[in-house]
Amino acid sequence: MKVYTKTGDRGKTSLFSGERVLKCHDRVETYGEIDELNSFIGMLLTFLPKEEKQIVSEIQNIQRVLFQIGSWLAVTPDSGYAAQLSPLDPAFIENLEQSIDQMDQALPELHSFILPGGGQAAATAHVARTICRRAERHLIRLVQNEKPLGKKTEERMAITQIYLNRLSDYFFILARYCNMLMDIADIEYLPQKKPADTA
């Protein structure tokens, strides 16, 4: 199948529910951010130690859920087309919470903010965390702008919003966990008292 279809050359795209919209439409921006997040997660996977099979499969499941969220976002709410898509299972949120708790238990307690960074895996997890936050903010704006929504759609969007919120927490903990696996200490944030000596 050809990658380029030329159908979007004039700046418009078709939503899954059939509407023709500009590519800068809020809905397209939002699922674009989910796609961006998914791609960064793909990069993160390449930096994880091979033996961390459980984390790898966990992250691949997250990628699948993000695909599902992407298709939800490509449908105009309450348009009837949404009936074709399976709703996001709240169990996905519980899975994230369990993983967060498990990793957190293995980590030293945190007493201050940390600087995003460390090893490649951790640094990429931090990037994923911030893209996830951006997607979450965009989703909230989208929902606000499209109100009032039907009850079912409201519920579904709420679950997606919670999922994204939890997912960025997951990436924060994962970043710390990756640094721990690689024996890299997190650097705590200390306020800079005076400009650094550049000499």
Place this chain on the structure above:
Amino acid sequence: MIHKEYKTELTGVRYLSAATYEASFTRPKNFSFLPGQRIRFSAKTIQRDYTIVSGPQDDRITLCIHHIKDGKFSGIFASTTPGTQFMFTGPHGYFRYFPSDDQAVFIATGTGIAPFVSFVHDHVRGFILLHGITGPSEQYYKEQLISAASLYIPCFSSRLPDRQNTSAGFHGRVTRYLEKNLPSGKYHFYLCGSAGMIADSLPIIDERFPESKVFIESYA
């Protein structure tokens, strides 16, 4: 999602025109699909999708395939004896019919007619159909489509020899029909077939029918 693999048996092949044939297969017991969906065959490193022509209740699966000269896969069923077994995965795709108060307009090129025939098997009626083909010999499933459509327009893209020039239909591409003949309005467009037709139709739809919805299945 990992798609399930099914075993099927080729039961027959019949040519619909010089280069297009219909291949029929047994339908695996637990295989179900929605009209508009397709199945995927694999051979070595290549994978090819074919849209199901038959209806979801039929006990055979039929495909309508354009046999491309020098194509790697499209001729395979035409040169295989009935009884041969094949594996496929599916059903794939999201090209579906959504009932609506807005007039449905189906636009196909060549074997892109396949999902619309399946819709008809599933009792979809009252649509406008534009079928882009080179000449009258490619009006596959004509009778069935005429009886289900409110308007059936074959659009002949080739200059026809004089003896065929009397054939009822539109002499020009589907895009020309869209541009010149379809009254302005709000429609549900369903486009299936060549990527070129789809890419050329969209700007016309955006300009002439801006309130419409568009559903796309590209064979590119």
